[in-house]
Amino acid sequence: MQSSFEVLRKLLLMQGQRETVSMVHHTGVTVATGIGSPASHAASSYLQPPPLVFLVDVGVVHFTPLVQPQIQQPFKLVEKVVRNVFQFRRKHCHKGVEKLFPEACRAELTQEMMQQADVDPILRPTELTIPHIRALADAYASLCRREPGLFGYEFREELRLKRLGAGYSPAADALRDTSGCTAPC
Incomplete structure (x- = not known):
């Protein structure tokens, strides 16, 4: 054989x-x-097929936190801004910033935040630098100080309430009362 x-x-x-x-x-x-x-x-x-061979590159990364953070805002606030900005990675950054605000005030507060932060609204999130993120977080913190209920606003909750029904909802009214839009927008 x-x-x-x-x-x-x-x-x-x-x-x-x-x-x-x-x-x-x-x-x-x-x-x-x-x-x-x-x-x-x-x-x-x-014949039997030859075995597959995989080449793997491995590396170890060690992160050391800075003694003084680059953004002087509470972590939860910075996380919320970054999460919303990067939600639409391929869109302009103002699309993500819009989701920080209730629909009734969205356009005005987004424009105000972008102007206050001096960030070009048509930049893509991946083009933003640490100083841009710092400026956005500072601007959002200033808006939250002016409108106390604004930080607690979550746009997903507003969407959920819309899906539940267009009729009267006490939860929707409670959300509107605490959303931070005390003045008519």
């Missing part, structure tokens, strides 16, 4: 594949050429 290596070698020699045969002999790698030809089909029925 012949080994699969010998069968492959004979089939490849019959096809005139001398270079491949010598490579198979020296490396011990099973190679089949001429896919679709009767000889390669016969060779493939005798």
